[in-house]
Amino acid sequence: IRQERRESIKEVGDLKGLDALRVELLGKKGPITQALRGMKDLPAEERPQFGQFANHVRDELQSAIEAKRDELKQAVLNKRLQEEKIDVTLPGKPVAQGQPHVIQQIVDQIEDLFIGMGYQVLSGPEVEEDKYNFEMMNLPKDHPARDMQDTFYITKEILMRTQTSPMQARTLEKHDFSQGPLKMISPGVVYRRDTDDPTHSHQFHQVEGIVIDKHITMADLKGTLQLVAHELFGDRFDIRLRPSYFPFTEPSVEADITCFNCGGKGCAVCKYTGWIEVLGAGMVHPNVLKIAGVDPEVYGGFAFGLGPDRFAMLKYGVDDIRNFYLNDVRFLTQFSKKG
Numbered sequence: 001i002r003q004e005r006r007e008s009i010k011e012v013g014d015l016k017g018l019d020a021l022r023v024e025l026l027g028k029k030g031p032i033t034q035a036l037r038g039m040k041d042l043p044a045e046e047r048p049q050f051g052q053f054a055n056h057v058r059d060e061l062q063s064a065i066e067a068k069r070d071e072l073k074q075a076v077l078n079k080r081l082q083e084e085k086i087d088v089t090l091p092g093k094p095v096a097q098g099q100p101h102v103i104q105q106i107v108d109q110i111e112d113l114f115i116g117m118g119y120q121v122l123s124g125p126e127v128e129e130d131k132y133n134f135e136m137m138n139l140p141k142d143h144p145a146r147d148m149q150d151t152f153y154i155t156k157e158i159l160m161r162t163q164t165s166p167m168q169a170r171t172l173e174k175h176d177f178s179q180g181p182l183k184m185i186s187p188g189v190v191y192r193r194d195t196d197d198p199t200h201s202h203q204f205h206q207v208e209g210i211v212i213d214k215h216i217t218m219a220d221l222k223g224t225l226q227l228v229a230h231e232l233f234g235d236r237f238d239i240r241l242r243p244s245y246f247p248f249t250e251p252s253v254e255a256d257i258t259c260f261n262c263g264g265k266g267c268a269v270c271k272y273t274g275w276i277e278v279l280g281a282g283m284v285h286p287n288v289l290k291i292a293g294v295d296p297e298v299y300g301g302f303a304f305g306l307g308p309d310r311f312a313m314l315k316y317g318v319d320d321i322r323n324f325y326l327n328d329v330r331f332l333t334q335f336s337k338k339g
């Protein structure tokens with residue numbers, strides 16, 4: 001019987017079966033318990049020997065069951081490990097990756113270009129003081145040119161900046177010219193109470209630029225702008241300066257770029273002129289320098305404010321600026337850096 005039972009323990013295939021067998025063999029109704037109970041019918045001198053033997057068999061079966069339980073548990077674990085094995089050589093699942101917004105891509109390109117020419121890149125507050133946005137830019141409270149940029153006012157003195165030009169005033173005020181010339185660009189978002197249309201948005205981007213030193217001329221301005229056009233659009237694109245007016249520059253210009261659509265020949269996109277306006281610029285007005293505490297008799301230079309939204313429209317042939325702000329991923333993913 002002993003041998004037979006040991007065989008049956010060996011043959012059990014799972015933990016449930018083993019438990020059932022344990023109850024069957026060692027439980028109250030099992031043969032060992034029964035045998036021990038029957039001991040009282042034996043002659044007194046046989047009882048100790050019989051008891052000893054029965055206990056011995058019980059212990060033996062108990063340890064056989066325990067050994068089998070360990071073995072089964074190990075087998076379950078091994079099976080799980082086998083099933084959960086990861087094949088690290090299999091190709092991974094592709095993870096969808098985001099990308100910078102197309103306007104940000106243009107701004108990044110502009111930043112890289114100017115950093116390469118030794119400019120510092122600064123960012124300024126979008127909620128700005130009237131003082132920096134207008135007054136220090138040679139636009140006192142009663143100046144008619146304030147109407148050129150319809151403004152979102154927060155209080156009488158605080159507004160959403162209408163241009164990145166206040167960063168000219170902020171840096172001029174702080175710059176220590178004994179340490180060298182000022183060369184700075186400042187990209188950011190600006191706000192105007194413009195009615196949205198295909199080429200105007202009430203919220204758009206600008207990149208301000210300013211260079212102040214002792215011998216800066218308009219030729220430096222034109223050369224710099226030409227480089228920007230060539231870098232962003234390619235060598236076949238040219239830039240042309242037209243006389244214009246800004247209260248903070250004298251003389252002032254607006255810069256046009258060869259129309260991407262007709263290559264300068266003239267079409268509906270450029271209203272048959274062959275050129276598209278992309279930025280305002282000029283030689284920094286002596287009043288702007290004076291107000292910021294810089295001597296205009298000694299220092300002078302140029303400044304510009306370009307519109308990356310218009311650059312992006314030109315570069316990619318987008319005919320409505322509002323597309324950049326609708327957050328339609330089908331539109332935005334077209335400008336993937338990889339593609």
Ligand code: FA5
Nearest residue numbers: 163165194200201204278279280281303304305307310
């Ligand atoms: C200015 O804002 C001046 N601060 C630029 C400047 C800086 C001149 C330094 C001289 C010296 P303007 O309002 O023209 O200028 O805007 C500059 C550029 O911003 C425009 O050429 C155009 O590219 C872009 N822009 C202007 N208004 C909008 C608009 N509503 N939506 C999209 N882009 C615009």
